Amino acid sequence: MNKVRLAxxxxxxxxxxxxxxxxxxxxxxxxxxENRKLNQTTSNPPVLLGLYTPDYIGNKSTIDSQLRxxxxxxxxxxxxAGFFFDIEDSNPAYNIPVSLEQLKxxxxxAFINLKSTCSAAxxxxxxxxxxxxxxxxxxxxxxxxxxxxIAFIAPLQEMNIPGEAYSxxxxxxxxxxxxxxxxxxxxxxxxxxxRWVFAPNGWSENNEHRFENYYPGDKSVDVVAFSSYNWGYCxxxxxxxxxxxxxxxxxxxxxxxxxxxxxxxxxxxxxxxSNTQNGLPNTAKDQWLRDSYTQLAGMxxxxxxxxxxxxxxxxxxxxxxxxxxxxxxxxNNPAFGYLSPAELAKKI
Numbered sequence: 410m411n412k413v414r415l416a417x418x419x420x421x422x423x424x425x426x427x428x429x430x431x432x433x434x435x436x437x438x439x440x441x442x443e444n445r446k447l448n449q450t451t452s453n454p455p456v457l458l459g460l461y462t463p464d465y466i467g468n469k470s471t472i473d474s475q476l477r478x479x480x481x482x483x484x485x486x487x488x489x490a491g492f493f494f495d496i497e498d499s500n501p502a503y504n505i506p507v508s509l510e511q512l513k514x515x516x517x518x519a520f521i522n523l524k525s526t527c528s529a530a531x532x533x534x535x536x537x538x539x540x541x542x543x544x545x546x547x548x549x550x551x552x553x554x555x556x557x558x559i560a561f562i563a564p565l566q567e568m569n570i571p572g573e574a575y576s577x578x579x580x581x582x583x584x585x586x587x588x589x590x591x592x593x594x595x596x597x598x599x600x601x602x603x604r605w606v607f608a609p610n611g612w613s614e615n616n617e618h619r620f621e622n623y624y625p626g627d628k629s630v631d632v633v634a635f636s637s638y639n640w641g642y643c644x645x646x647x648x649x650x651x652x653x654x655x656x657x658x659x660x661x662x663x664x665x666x667x668x669x670x671x672x673x674x675x676x677x678x679x680x681x682x683s684n685t686q687n688g689l690p691n692t693a694k695d696q697w698l699r700d701s702y703t704q705l706a707g708m709x710x711x712x713x714x715x716x717x718x719x720x721x722x723x724x725x726x727x728x729x730x731x732x733x734x735x736x737x738x739x740x741n742n743p744a745f746g747y748l749s750p751a752e753l754a755k756k757i
Contacts, residue, residue: 454756455746456706459489459520459714461678463725466492467508472515475717479726483737486747489561491520491678491714497527497540505547509560518750519560520677520714522608523589529565529575533584541589545596552602557751559601563608563677564589567636569618570610579622586625604631604757607669608677611637611661620661621668632711632757633669634677635661639697643682643722651685651693654701662708673711673757680716680724695735698726702739711757 462475472490480486490512498504512519523544527537552558565575568582575582590605607630609620620635637657640646658676665674679701683694705713715736719725726733748756 454711455748456710456744457488457712457748457753458485458740458745459491459712460487461491461714461716461718463718465508466490466519467504467511469511469515472511472517476517477515479717482732483740485740485745486516488518488748488753489520489712489714490517491522491716493522493524494544496523496525496532496537496544498544501544501547502550505544506551509548509551509558513558513750516749518748518753520606520675521560521562522566522677523562523564524573525565526574529568529578529581529585532565532575533581533588535588538588538592541592542596545593545598548593548603549596549598552598557749557754559603559750559754561604561606561632561675562593563606563634566608566677567610569613569620569623571614577618579618582623583625587629590629601754605629606632606634606675606677608634608636608675611635611658619664621664624668627669627671630669630672632675633665633672634675635665636678637661637676638679638716638722638724639681640722641682641693642684642686644684645721646682646684649686654697654704658701658705658708662710666709674709675712675714676705676710677714678716679713680722682722682724684722695733695738698733698735698739702742702745706742706744 460476460479462471464471464475466472476487476490492508494501494504509519525532525537531537532541548560548562552560564586565573565582567573568575568577569579570576575585586607593603607620607624609623611620613619624630624633639652639654639657640648641651642649657679662674665672681694681697681701683689685693702713715726716724717726726736
């Protein structure tokens with residue numbers, strides 16, 4: 410009887426050991442699966458955040474008050490700072506390196522909208538070559554310091570809508586774009602130190618000026634981007650309509666994927682007014698921001714630059730009744746992350 414009891418006890422003990430090992434194996438397998446899922450999630454490149462500032466980006470005070478303070482307020486870092494620069498600038502030898510270096514030293518990468526007071530035909534013919542050469546040399550001198558120095562440059566942005574001297578001339582725009590690139594190359598700017606951006610407006614007056622007609626081709630472009638805003642019932646809006654995020658972004662993203670499927674897509678400029686049909690309730694703008702950034706995070710864009718400047722409308726995130734809680738909520742989506750200038754140079 411004792412032998413039978415002992416045998417039963419041994420069987421029970423062996424069974425419990427076997428079960429324990431199986432449970433441990435199952436737990437280990439489950440943990441490995443979770444880690445694989447986590448690694449797959451974290452290996453996806455983050456969608457980058459960007460801002461335009463109302464004041465001169467070459468001043469440290471601007472970076473502290475209009476970039477860094479926003480980072481601290483929302484609890485997430487912006488990677489990109491956008492600004493506008495005229496080819497005919499009076500002192501590019503100072504303004505280019507000072508602005509770019511201030512941004513780099515503070516952890517931001519520049520997105521330069523390179524404007525001109527001349528027509529696309531004049532630029533294509535070489536009429537502004539001397540000014541362009543000064544801009545290109547200033548950029549080259551800065552970039553040659555190395556250490557991952559890089560910037561995005563969007564020549565003649567929003568060329569497909571009225572408003573600029575170089576507007577609405579598809580053929581000469583393409584020639585002008587390529588001439589700008591040629592002069593930068595002649596100045597010694599390495600392809601590793603620059604990312605060329607094609608940055609039209611999403612909207613156009615008619616089919617002749619759809620942005621596809623202006624595209625210089627995949628060989629000339631590193632990033633495709635577009636501007637699109639919710640003008641709502643802003644007093645400066647010619648067409649009063651509260652545009653949903655789907656209206657503002659989706660058709661243009663789809664077209665860009667067809668036009669340049671291998672290229673990263675940026676939202677070069679965007680913002681929303683607070684002006685609705687019922688006045689200025691900040692809740693509408695807040696919800697627009699939440700919905701827009703959620704939608705864009707799911708549509709494969711690589712960066713979103715918010716136009717944080719009250720210009721034609723109350724675009725800024727601190728308009729009317731104070732800072733927009735909607736922007737803070739929007740950018741805290743886990744899809745949005747930060748890349749330093751050196752990291753960004755390797756990723757895009």
